[in-house]
Amino acid sequence: MNLHAIKAIYIFEMSRTFRTILQSLVSPVLSTSLYFVVFGAAIGSRFAEVEGVSYGTFIVPGLIMLTVLTQAVSNASFGIYFPRFIGTIQEILSAPISSLEIVVGYVGAAATKSFVIGLIILATAHLFVPLRIDHPVWMLGFLVLTCVSFALFGFIIGIWAKNFEQLQLVPLLVITPLVFLGGSFYSISMLPPVWQKVTLFNPVVYLISGFRWSFFGESDVGVGLSLAMVLLFLSICLAIIMWIFKTGYRIRN
Amino acid sequence: MNTIPLRTGSDGTNPEIGGDPICSISEVSKTYAGGFHALDGVSLEIRKGEILALLGPNGAGKTTLISIICGIVKSSGGSVTVGGYDVGRHFRQSRSLIGLVPQEINLEPFETVSNTVNFSRGLFGKPKDTDYIEKVLKRLSLWDKRKDQIVTLSGGMKRRVLIAKALSHEPRVLFLDEPTAGVDVELRKDMWEIVRALQADGVTIILTTHYIEEAEAIADRVGVIDKGKLLLVEDKSTLMQRMGTKQIRIELQSALESIPDALSQYELEIDKTGNALIYTYDPTGGRTGITSLFSDLKSAGLVLCDVQTYQSSLEEIFVDLIKAQT
Ligand SMILES: Nc1ncnc2c1ncn2[C@@H]1O[C@H](COP(=O)(O)OP(=O)(O)OP(=O)(O)O)[C@@H](O)[C@H]1O
Ligand SMILES: [Mg+2]
Numbered sequence: 001m002n003l004h005a006i007k008a009i010y011i012f013e014m015s016r017t018f019r020t021i022l023q024s025l026v027s028p029v030l031s032t033s034l035y036f037v038v039f040g041a042a043i044g045s046r047f048a049e050v051e052g053v054s055y056g057t058f059i060v061p062g063l064i065m066l067t068v069l070t071q072a073v074s075n076a077s078f079g080i081y082f083p084r085f086i087g088t089i090q091e092i093l094s095a096p097i098s099s100l101e102i103v104v105g106y107v108g109a110a111a112t113k114s115f116v117i118g119l120i121i122l123a124t125a126h127l128f129v130p131l132r133i134d135h136p137v138w139m140l141g142f143l144v145l146t147c148v149s150f151a152l153f154g155f156i157i158g159i160w161a162k163n164f165e166q167l168q169l170v171p172l173l174v175i176t177p178l179v180f181l182g183g184s185f186y187s188i189s190m191l192p193p194v195w196q197k198v199t200l201f202n203p204v205v206y207l208i209s210g211f212r213w214s215f216f217g218e219s220d221v222g223v224g225l226s227l228a229m230v231l232l233f234l235s236i237c238l239a240i241i242m243w244i245f246k247t248g249y250r251i252r253n
Numbered sequence: 254m255n256t257i258p259l260r261t262g263s264d265g266t267n268p269e270i271g272g273d274p275i276c277s278i279s280e281v282s283k284t285y286a287g288g289f290h291a292l293d294g295v296s297l298e299i300r301k302g303e304i305l306a307l308l309g310p311n312g313a314g315k316t317t318l319i320s321i322i323c324g325i326v327k328s329s330g331g332s333v334t335v336g337g338y339d340v341g342r343h344f345r346q347s348r349s350l351i352g353l354v355p356q357e358i359n360l361e362p363f364e365t366v367s368n369t370v371n372f373s374r375g376l377f378g379k380p381k382d383t384d385y386i387e388k389v390l391k392r393l394s395l396w397d398k399r400k401d402q403i404v405t406l407s408g409g410m411k412r413r414v415l416i417a418k419a420l421s422h423e424p425r426v427l428f429l430d431e432p433t434a435g436v437d438v439e440l441r442k443d444m445w446e447i448v449r450a451l452q453a454d455g456v457t458i459i460l461t462t463h464y465i466e467e468a469e470a471i472a473d474r475v476g477v478i479d480k481g482k483l484l485l486v487e488d489k490s491t492l493m494q495r496m497g498t499k500q501i502r503i504e505l506q507s508a509l510e511s512i513p514d515a516l517s518q519y520e521l522e523i524d525k526t527g528n529a530l531i532y533t534y535d536p537t538g539g540r541t542g543i544t545s546l547f548s549d550l551k552s553a554g555l556v557l558c559d560v561q562t563y564q565s566s567l568e569e570i571f572v573d574l575i576k577a578q579t
Contacts, residue, residue: 002345002378004374004375004376004377004378004379004380005375005376005377005378007375008371008372008373008374008375008376009375009376011372011375012361012364012368012372015364015368019363086359086360086361086362087355087357087359088359088360088361090320090325090353090355090359091353091355091359091373091376091418092376093324093325094323094324094325094348094351094353095348095376095377095378096344096345096346096347096348096349096377096378097345097376097378098345248327252325252326252327
């Protein structure tokens with residue numbers, strides 16, 4: 001195990017974050033605050049309680065997931081795409097490190113960054129609405145798993161993308177709709193029966209449901225199923241990454 | 254130029270020139286995804302401590318060969334070992350021994366010089382060592398720039414940063430892929446000195462170049478690659494001797510119409526001006542005939558004003574080789 005290499009990649013990636021601290025942290029916090037103002041205070045005040053909490057409080061877990069997912073994907077995809085784009089990937093490929101170590105460095109940094117953003121949004125939310133967390137350990141567990149899984153997913157996109165457009169396309173066309181339709185802003189039980197079934201094909205539903213359960217103890221699907229689905233998604237991403245490195249797909253000629 | 258010696262290898266020993274090859278390349282071929290054959294059965298042994306210049310026109314396959322040794326490109330056939338380790342199966346050991354200065358300037362634009370160099374050291378599995386990195390940066394005249402962002406550096410400075418990165422983990426073998434492309438004469442001379450100093454520290458150096466003068470100036474051995482084939486590898490001096498003939502130009506006081514009969518046994522030509530004789534001989538042959546030629550010149554009554562010798566340069570040898578191929 002080349003621990004020095006993992007550390008080097010991790011620190012280098014984190015220092016990129018600190019260089020761009022404004023975009024990295026301020027923009028997600030700002031956009032979440034806007035959600036609270038619009039959905040929580042302005043519109044939400046007209047709504048009845050959902051699952052026993054006020055609407056403003058209800059959307060907190062979904063909002064955190066929305067941001068964490070998008071951040072994990074975009075950080076990780078950019079993190080590996082950028083070296084490919086400017087050619088510094090060659091140094092990584094010529095270094096005495098295994099694919100696993102490369103993934104741990106890049107994905108670890110992207111996951112850490114989105115994890116921190118998730119916590120900051122949680123703190124921001126606390127300023128706007130009353131919050132309670134029934135199962136804090138589960139909450140952190142779900143958050144970490146989400147950060148890691150979607151950072152892995154982002155890593156795949158970063159290797160697959162041929163240009164900056166493709167890099168943005170997947171988050172835009174796939175992640176955002178999945179998250180919006182995954183119950184960030186509503187409970188599945190509020191949907192018509194047919195859509196309740198359809199929506200179960202959306203992996204994000206399980207994530208948000210499980211995550212919300214860790215806050216309020218209520219969920220759309222069982223928490224065990226949620227956990228299983230997250231782990232399944234994580235394993236699929238891992239498998240794809242292993243295949244990528246084995247074949248050298250788009251990185252090693 | 255700073256000449257503080259760099260540490261050479263973890264054991265601190267200086268391996269002598271010769272002995273086992275540090276890198277052996279055997280029947281390596283490469284076909285790119287598009288079906289292009291970039292390398293065709295290249296075999297080469299690189300000796301410990303030497304400076305080997307790989308010479309070849311654009312697209313010859315120099316970068317491809319280096320990339321295969323360094324693990325950036327997968328070979329389609331053949332095998333490569335570095336320090337006895339197979340670059341595929343024992344990539345950790347083999348790559349730890351290698352430093353690569355790539356042809357393209359690939360650097361994180363907004364990082365500082367010292368962060369980038371420290372990053373490379375870590376990437377190659379070495380613990381942080383500020384003293385060593387300081388020495389490297391000083392030797393490459395980058396110490397004053399260590400806190401500068403890469404974007405603010407000139408092209409030549411960026412190339413030095415690439416060298417510093419390659420040296421950051423104390424490699425035993427250094428690949429320089431066209432280190433002096435786009436570099437001014439001053440910096441080129443500097444670069445050569447850095448290379449010589451590294452050799453003195455026991456580092457084996459392989460450099461690619463289009464500039465024959467470069468190979469002539471610093472290489473111990475020269476390999477010529479064209480169209481994916483290694484045409485030859487030879488000691489520079491042997492190469493120049495083997496391929497090169499020497500000429501003596503003898504300036505005369507008065508013009509000649511024809512070569513005097515007394516001199517007919519020599520390989521002589523009259524220069525266009527008629528004022529000089531050109532004598533072509535093989536310097537390796539042992540008997541060059543120079544002594545007898547000069548005494549015969551005297552007996553023929555010719556008065557000499559000046560004598561010059563010429564040797565064919567690597568450039569001429571190189572051009573001959575490439576021509577012979579096509
Ligand atoms: N990724 C690639 N895909 C397809 N063909 C490639 C690739 N990389 C290089 N080639 C081709 O392989 C051949 C050898 O390229 P290479 O870069 O090794 O040449 P070189 O000797 O380094 O040339 P130069 O002196 O211009 O740097 C060229 O014809 C090039 O077009
Ligand atoms: Mg090249």
